[in-house]
Amino acid sequence: MQSRLFSLIFAAIALPASATEWQLISETKEPGKVISWYVDMSSIVHEDDYMRAFLRTSWSTPQYAPDDTVYQSPTYINYFDCDTRSIAFTANVYYRSEDPVGKPVHQEPVVALEKLRFQQVKPGSAGDARVDFVCKFRSKNFMTQRSGVDDLG
Numbered sequence: 001m002q003s004r005l006f007s008l009i010f011a012a013i014a015l016p017a018s019a020t021e022w023q024l025i026s027e028t029k030e031p032g033k034v035i036s037w038y039v040d041m042s043s044i045v046h047e048d049d050y051m052r053a054f055l056r057t058s059w060s061t062p063q064y065a066p067d068d069t070v071y072q073s074p075t076y077i078n079y080f081d082c083d084t085r086s087i088a089f090t091a092n093v094y095y096r097s098e099d100p101v102g103k104p105v106h107q108e109p110v111v112a113l114e115k116l117r118f119q120q121v122k123p124g125s126a127g128d129a130r131v132d133f134v135c136k137f138r139s140k141n142f143m144t145q146r147s148g149v150d151d152l153g
Contacts (some may be wrong), residue, residue, distance in 0.1 A: 020040040020042065020043075020054070021040055021041040021042045022038040022039070022040060022041075022056065023038060023039050023040075023041045024036060024037070024038055025037045025038060025039055025055075025129055025130055025133045026126050026129035026130070026133075028126060032061065033059060033060050033061040034059075034060040035057065035058070035059055035060075035126070036057070036058045037055065037056075037057050037126050037129070037130060038055060038056045038057075038058070039053050039054070039055050039130070039133065039134065040053065040054040040055070040056075044134055044137050046137070046138060047079075048113070049081070050079045050080060050081055050082075050113070051079070051080040051082060051134050051135055051137065051138055052077065052078070052079050052080070053077075053078055053080070053134050054075065054076075054077055054078075055075065055076055055077075055078050055130065056073055056074065056075040056076070056100055057073065057074055058072060058073045058098045058099070059072050059073070059098070060072075060098065065094070065106060069094070069105050069106050070096060070105070071094040071095060071096055071105050071106065072095065072096065072097055072098045073094070073095045073097060073098050073099060073100050074092050074093065074094045074095070074100075075092070075093045075095070075100045076089050076090065076091055076092045076093070077089070077090050077091045077110070078130065078134070079113060079116060079118070080130070080131055080134050080135055081118055082131065082134075082135035082138050084118070084120060085120055085121055085128070085131050086118040086119055086120045086121065086131075087118065087119060087121060087127055087130065087131065088113075088116035088117060088118045088119070089116075090108075090110050090111040090116060091108065091109070091110045091111075092106075092107070092108040093106075093107050093108075094106040094107070
C-alpha cells in the first residue's frame with residue numbers, strides 16, 4: 001500500500017502544469033498582492049479515512065523562503081480529515097513563477113501519511129475553503145458532484 005501511495009504522489013508531483021485540471025478554489029486580495037489557491041480536479045481521491053488532493057498556491061508577488069529563495073507558486077499534496085476539518089501537507093515543490101512550470105527552485109520530500117501532522121483550519125480561512133471544496137467529494141457519488149463543480153469555474 002505504501003509503495004503504491006508513493007508512486008501516486010511522485011507521479012502527481014512530476015506532472016507538468018498542462019496535464020493537470022487546475023480549478024480555482026479561493027482567492028484572497030490584499031493591498032498589493034493576490035493569493036490564489038487551486039486544486040487539480042483529477043487528483044481528488046478518497047484514501048483510507050482521508051481525502052487527498054494535489055494543490056497549488058499562487059502569489060502575485062514574489063515570496064522569500066528562509067534561505068532567501070524566491071518563489072511564487074508551490075504545489076503540494078494535501079490530506080484532508082473532513083470530520084475534524086484539518087489538513088496535512090507533504091511533497092512541497094516550489095516554482096519561481098506564478099504557474100508551476102520550469103525547474104523547481106526547492107523541493108521537500110514526501111512524508112508518509114502516518115507521520116503527517118494535521119492542523120485544524122480556522123473558520124473563514126483559505127484552509128477552510130479548501131476543506132469545504134475537497135470534502136464535497138467524500139461521498140460515493142463523486143462523478144455527479146464533480147460535474148456540478150465544473151459549472152462553478
